[in-house]
Amino acid sequence: MSKKILIVDDEPNIVMSLEYAFKKKEFEVFIARDGTEALEIAGNELPNIILLDIMMPKMDGYETLKQIRKNKNLDKTKVVFLSAKNKMADVEKGMQLGADSYVTKPFSVKKVITDIEEMIA
Amino acid sequence: MSNYALILIIVAYLAFLFFLAYWAERKHRGRLVNNPYIYVLSLAVYCTAWTYYGSVGVASKSGISFLAIYLGPVIAMPLWIVLMRKIIRISKQHKISSIADFISMRYGNNRPLGALVTLTCLLAIIPYISLQLKAVSETFAIVSRGDSYTAMGIFDDSTFYIALLIAIFVAFFGTQSTDASLGKRGIMATVALESLLKLVFFLAIGVFVVYFIFNGTTDVYESALLTKNFEKLTSLGGLENGFNWMFTILLSFFAIFLLPRQFHVAVVENQNINHLKKAIWLFPLYLLIFNVFVIFIAWAGNIRLTATVNHDYYSLLLPIQEGNSFLALLVFMGGFSAVISMIVVSTLALSTMVSNNIIIPYGFIKKLVEGNPEENAKNIKNIRRIAIFLLIIVAYFFYILYSNQLSLFSIGLISFVIISQLAPSFFLGLFWRRGTAKAAKAGMAVGLLVVMYTLLLPIIVNVVSPQTQLTSSNVFGFWWLQPSQVFGVDYLTPESNAFLWSISFNTLAFVGLSLMAKGNYRERNYAEMFVHNENYENLQEGAFVWKGEAYVADIRRLLNRFLGETRTERALTIFNRKYNISEQEEKADARLINFSEKLLTGSIGSASAKILLASVSKEKPISLVEVLHILEESKETKATNKLLLEKSEELSQMASQLQSANQELLFQDKQKDEFLDTVAHELKTPITSIKAASEVLEDDEMPPELRKQFLMNISKDTDRLGKLIHNILDLEKLSSSRTELKIRNGKINKTVKKAINGIERIAAQRKIHVVFEESDYLEGMYDEDRILQVLTNLLSNSLKFTEEEKGIITIVLEEKEQEIAVVVEDNGRGIPEEDHSYIFEKFYQSKNQNIKKPQGSGFGLAICKQIVESHSGSIWADKNVPNGARLVFTIPKTT
Numbered sequence A: 001m002s003k004k005i006l007i008v009d010d011e012p013n014i015v016m017s018l019e020y021a022f023k024k025k026e027f028e029v030f031i032a033r034d035g036t037e038a039l040e041i042a043g044n045e046l047p048n049i050i051l052l053d054i055m056m057p058k059m060d061g062y063e064t065l066k067q068i069r070k071n072k073n074l075d076k077t078k079v080v081f082l083s084a085k086n087k088m089a090d091v092e093k094g095m096q097l098g099a100d101s102y103v104t105k106p107f108s109v110k111k112v113i114t115d116i117e118e119m120i121a
Numbered sequence B: 001m002s003n004y005a006l007i008l009i010i011v012a013y014l015a016f017l018f019f020l021a022y023w024a025e026r027k028h029r030g031r032l033v034n035n036p037y038i039y040v041l042s043l044a045v046y047c048t049a050w051t052y053y054g055s056v057g058v059a060s061k062s063g064i065s066f067l068a069i070y071l072g073p074v075i076a077m078p079l080w081i082v083l084m085r086k087i088i089r090i091s092k093q094h095k096i097s098s099i100a101d102f103i104s105m106r107y108g109n110n111r112p113l114g115a116l117v118t119l120t121c122l123l124a125i126i127p128y129i130s131l132q133l134k135a136v137s138e139t140f141a142i143v144s145r146g147d148s149y150t151a152m153g154i155f156d157d158s159t160f161y162i163a164l165l166i167a168i169f170v171a172f173f174g175t176q177s178t179d180a181s182l183g184k185r186g187i188m189a190t191v192a193l194e195s196l197l198k199l200v201f202f203l204a205i206g207v208f209v210v211y212f213i214f215n216g217t218t219d220v221y222e223s224a225l226l227t228k229n230f231e232k233l234t235s236l237g238g239l240e241n242g243f244n245w246m247f248t249i250l251l252s253f254f255a256i257f258l259l260p261r262q263f264h265v266a267v268v269e270n271q272n273i274n275h276l277k278k279a280i281w282l283f284p285l286y287l288l289i290f291n292v293f294v295i296f297i298a299w300a301g302n303i304r305l306t307a308t309v310n311h312d313y314y315s316l317l318l319p320i321q322e323g324n325s326f327l328a329l330l331v332f333m334g335g336f337s338a339v340i341s342m343i344v345v346s347t348l349a350l351s352t353m354v355s356n357n358i359i360i361p362y363g364f365i366k367k368l369v370e371g372n373p374e375e376n377a378k379n380i381k382n383i384r385r386i387a388i389f390l391l392i393i394v395a396y397f398f399y400i401l402y403s404n405q406l407s408l409f410s411i412g413l414i415s416f417v418i419i420s421q422l423a424p425s426f427f428l429g430l431f432w433r434r435g436t437a438k439a440a441k442a443g444m445a446v447g448l449l450v451v452m453y454t455l456l457l458p459i460i461v462n463v464v465s466p467q468t469q470l471t472s473s474n475v476f477g478f479w480w481l482q483p484s485q486v487f488g489v490d491y492l493t494p495e496s497n498a499f500l501w502s503i504s505f506n507t508l509a510f511v512g513l514s515l516m517a518k519g520n521y522r523e524r525n526y527a528e529m530f531v532h533n534e535n536y537e538n539l540q541e542g543a544f545v546w547k548g549e550a551y552v553a554d555i556r557r558l559l560n561r562f563l564g565e566t567r568t569e570r571a572l573t574i575f576n577r578k579y580n581i582s583e584q585e586e587k588a589d590a591r592l593i594n595f596s597e598k599l600l601t602g603s604i605g606s607a608s609a610k611i612l613l614a615s616v617s618k619e620k621p622i623s624l625v626e627v628l629h630i631l632e633e634s635k636e637t638k639a640t641n642k643l644l645l646e647k648s649e650e651l652s653q654m655a656s657q658l659q660s661a662n663q664e665l666l667f668q669d670k671q672k673d674e675f676l677d678t679v680a681h682e683l684k685t686p687i688t689s690i691k692a693a694s695e696v697l698e699d700d701e702m703p704p705e706l707r708k709q710f711l712m713n714i715s716k717d718t719d720r721l722g723k724l725i726h727n728i729l730d731l732e733k734l735s736s737s738r739t740e741l742k743i744r745n746g747k748i749n750k751t752v753k754k755a756i757n758g759i760e761r762i763a764a765q766r767k768i769h770v771v772f773e774e775s776d777y778l779e780g781m782y783d784e785d786r787i788l789q790v791l792t793n794l795l796s797n798s799l800k801f802t803e804e805e806k807g808i809i810t811i812v813l814e815e816k817e818q819e820i821a822v823v824v825e826d827n828g829r830g831i832p833e834e835d836h837s838y839i840f841e842k843f844y845q846s847k848n849q850n851i852k853k854p855q856g857s858g859f860g861l862a863i864c865k866q867i868v869e870s871h872s873g874s875i876w877a878d879k880n881v882p883n884g885a886r887l888v889f890t891i892p893k894t895t
Helices: A013-024 A037-047 A059-070 A088-096 A107-121 B005-026 B036-046 B049-093 B099-106 B113-144 B159-176 B185-213 B217-226 B232-235 B236-256 B260-268 B276-290 B295-302 B313-319 B325-370 B373-401 B409-432 B437-464 B483-488 B494-516 B519-529 B552-563 B563-578 B591-618 B626-694 B704-735 B749-765 B784-801 B860-870
Strands: A004-008 A026-034 A051-055 A078-083 A101-104 B548-550 B618-619 B743-749 B767-771 B777-782 B809-813 B821-827 B873-877 B886-892
Touching: A004 A013, A004 A037, A013 A026, A013 A107, A013 B704, A026 A037, A037 A051, A051 A059, A051 A107, A051 B099, A059 A078, A059 A088, A059 B618, A078 A088, A078 A107, A088 A101, A101 A107, A101 B437, A107 B494, A107 B626, B005 B113, B005 B159, B005 B185, B036 B185, B036 B260, B036 B276, B036 B325, B049 B099, B049 B113, B049 B236, B049 B260, B049 B276, B049 B295, B049 B313, B049 B325, B049 B409, B049 B591, B099 B113, B099 B325, B099 B519, B099 B591, B113 B159, B113 B260, B113 B325, B113 B373, B113 B437, B113 B591, B159 B185, B159 B373, B185 B217, B185 B276, B185 B295, B185 B313, B185 B325, B217 B295, B236 B260, B236 B409, B236 B494, B260 B325, B295 B313, B295 B618, B313 B325, B313 B552, B325 B373, B325 B591, B325 B626, B325 B886, B373 B552, B373 B591, B373 B784, B373 B821, B409 B437, B409 B519, B437 B494, B437 B519, B437 B777, B548 B552, B552 B563, B552 B591, B563 B591, B591 B618, B591 B704, B626 B704, B704 B860, B743 B749, B749 B767, B749 B777, B749 B784, B749 B821, B777 B784, B777 B886, B784 B809, B784 B821, B784 B860, B784 B886
Parallel strands: A004 A026, A004 A051, A051 A078, A078 A101, B767 B809
Antiparallel strands: B548 B618, B743 B777, B809 B821, B821 B886, B873 B886
C-alpha cells in the first residue's frame, strides 16, 4: 500500500515541486493551503506523513500541530515542519510541540525525500 | 442728675460689657469677632480720656498744637505695612506676649532687661492710669453736679468702686488662658465697641456745639475771632515752637509702637497679618474724624464758658450749660468708655509683663518648678490677677495723692516721654545687629535718669515744696544743668526738653556701648533672628541658636509642670512627627530646646522659660565664629537643599526620559529584529520555490508541459525576489532621506487618474468598483512619481482587502487651508483596532508573527509614510469608520 503524505503550505510553487517529487516516489499526495484545511484532510485521510509550513494564513503551523496531536487516530502520523523560520527558538518550539523533524527553508527536495523515507521505513 | 442714677447707669454699662466679652469669648472663631474692623477699632484704644477731654483743653489754651499727638501715628501708619508686619511676624514666631518680652528676647532673653522694660512701662503707665481715673472722677462730679452728696473718703468714692469693677473685669477675661500670647477676643470686642461709642458720642457733642449752639463752623469761627488771644490759638508759633511740634510728633510716633497697650492690641492681639492693610488707612481716618470738632468745641467753650472752669471738660460743660443733660450723659459715657478701654488693655498688658518679667523669673520660678501642672496654671493666673488688682489700686492711690497737680495733657505727655526710652533698643534692635543687652539696659537707664531729672524732679519739687524754684536757680552751681532748660535751650516745653535730652543720651549710650563691646552668642543669635527675620521664617524652631546637652525626659518633666500631661504629650508628638524624630530619642536637640522654650514663653515669659530650660540642660557657649558659621551654613544648607532638590528632580525627570527612550529603543530594536525576520522570510520563500523547482527539473522524464510550468514558476519567483529587494532598498533610501524629490506643481486629479489606470485591470478582474470624485482645479506641489507610488500602494491594499464583486473603492480630494487631502476609502474588512497606531511603522508586522499577511511584505504603508512625510504632509487611518478602511494623506497645495 502506498504511503499517504499531506503537504501543507500556502506557497503554490513550492507545493507544486514537492507534489511532483513525492508522486514520483509513489506517495499518495494530499495538499492543503492552510491549517484548517490541513486538519480536515488529515482527519479524513490519516496520512503517514505531514509536511507543515509554519507561517500560513488563518491558522499557523504550531497551532495545526497541536490540533493534530489531539487526534488519537493520527498517533502514528509523522509531522515534519518546513519553515523559513530558522532560529533555534523556533526549531525548539516546533520539536516540543511534538514534531518529528524540522527542516528549514530553503531546503533540498532530494534530502527531504530521503529523510522521510528513512523515517517511515 | 443724681449720682445714684449715674452709678446705676455705669454698673449697667459695665454689666453689658461683661456680657459682650463673654459672648465674644465664646464666639472667638466667628467672623464678627475676627475681622479687620475689630482690629482697627481696638487700635483706637490710643484715644484715651486725654484725647477725649484733654485735647479740647489744649486747643482752648494753645490752639492746634494738640494735633501733634495724632500726627505721629498718622505718619507711622504707612510704615506699619513694613515695620509692624516684621514685628508681628517675630512676635508670633516667638510667642511674645508683651513689649518687655519682645525687647528682652531681642537681646538674648535677658532677664534684667525684661524687668527694666517692665519697670519703665510701670513708671510711664501707672500715672497714666490714675489720670484716667481722675478723668472719671472729675467728669462724674460734673455730670452729677447739683446733687448734695459728695465723697468723703475712699470707700464711699465711686471712682474706687469703678476701678475695682474694671480690675475684676480684666482679671476675669484677661486670665482665661495661662498662655499670655493667645488673643483675648472678649476683651478686644469690648474695646472695639468702646472705641466706636467714644467716637460717636464725641461727634455728637461736636455736632451739637457747632450746629445747635452755633450756626455752623463759620459762626463759631467768627465768634471766636472776638475772643482775646485768638491770634495765638491759630498760629503755629514760629521756628522754636516748630521744634516742640516736631518732638511731640516724634513722641507720639514712638508711642503708637511702644505703649504697652498699643503693642498689645496691635501685635499680641493681631489675628491675621492682613488686617494691617485695612488698619493703615482706616486708623488714620478714625483719628482724623475724632479731631474734626475739637477746635470748635474749644472755641465755643472759650466763648460761652467762664475762664475759671477746667478747660478739659468743655465738652461736658457746654451741654450742661445748655440744659441738655442727656447729651452730657452721652459725653460722659463716651469718656468713660475711653477710660475703661485704656485701663483694661493697659493693666492687661502690664500685668502680663509684671508677672512674666518680674514676679515669675525673680521670685516664683523655684516654686513653679516644684509644683504640679494644675497648681502651676492656677499660680500663674493668680499672679497675674494679683498684679492686675495691685496695678489698679496703686494707680488709684497715685490719683488720690498726686494727680491734682497735673492736667490730663501733661501726664499723658510725661508718660509718652518715659515710654519713648524703649525706642532706641526697640527700633534699632529691629534693624541693627550690633545692639547688645548691656547697651540696651544702659541706654534705658540713662534715658530714665535724664527724664527724672529734667521732668519729674521739677514736678516732685513743686509738689513737695511749691516755694522752691528749681527753674530760676543754678542747680549744683551749673547754669546748664537747669532741669527744664538743659544747656540753656530755653524755648522748649518741659516735655520736649526732657524728650530731646533723654532720647539723645539714651541713643548715645546704646549705640556707643553696642559698638564698644559685642554681645554674647545668645544675643547675637537673637539679633540675627530678629533683624533678618525673613530668612528664618522656615527655620526649624530656630534650631541653630543652641548648643549643649539635654535629655528629653527632663524636658518632658518640665513641660508637664506647666502644660499638663495631655498638652505636653500632644505638643511633643506633633514636634516628633514634624521633624521625623523617633519617640525613643533620649537626647534633646536644639530644636526641642527652642520648641519647649517657645511653649513655656507664652505661660511664664521668655526670661523664665530660658531659666527653666537652662536648669535641665547643659548649654555650651558658641563662639562668634561658630555662630556665624552656623548661620551661614543654615543659609547655605537651605540654598543647597533647594538646589539639590531641583537637581534631583531634574535627574529623576531625565531618568524617566531615559527610561522611556530606552523602552522606545528596545521596542524599535525588537521591531527591527522582527523586520529582518520578515525580510528574511519573504526572501527565502521565492528562493525555496526556485531551488525546489530546479531540483525537480533534473528529472528527465518530466513531461514538457509540466517542465514549462516549472520554468515559468522560477521566472515569476525571481521577479518577486527582485521586487522585494527593490522595495527594501527604496524604504531604506527614503528613510535616510537620500532620495531627492522632484517636486513640481501638478494637478492632483491627473495623478489620481494615472494611479487608477494602473490598477484598473486587476480591479476589473476582481469586479471591484473604483469611484473617483474628480476636482480638476486642485493643484499641489509634489513629486508625481512618488505620490503615484503612494496612491498605487493604497489602492492595491484596498483591492487586496475587499471582497470580489462586492468591493467599492472611493477616492475623494478635499481642499484644506494649505493642503490637499486625498482620501482612499473602501468597504473591505478594515484595519484591526490593535494595529491602528502601528500600520505605518517601518518595521511593523502584525502582532501574531506566524499568521501570514495575505500578500506583500508589510513595507507598503511604511514607504507611503516616508514619501508623504518627505512632502511635509501626513498620512493616517481614520478610526471613525463603521466598516472598511479610510486612509487619508495630505500634500501641500500650490499657493
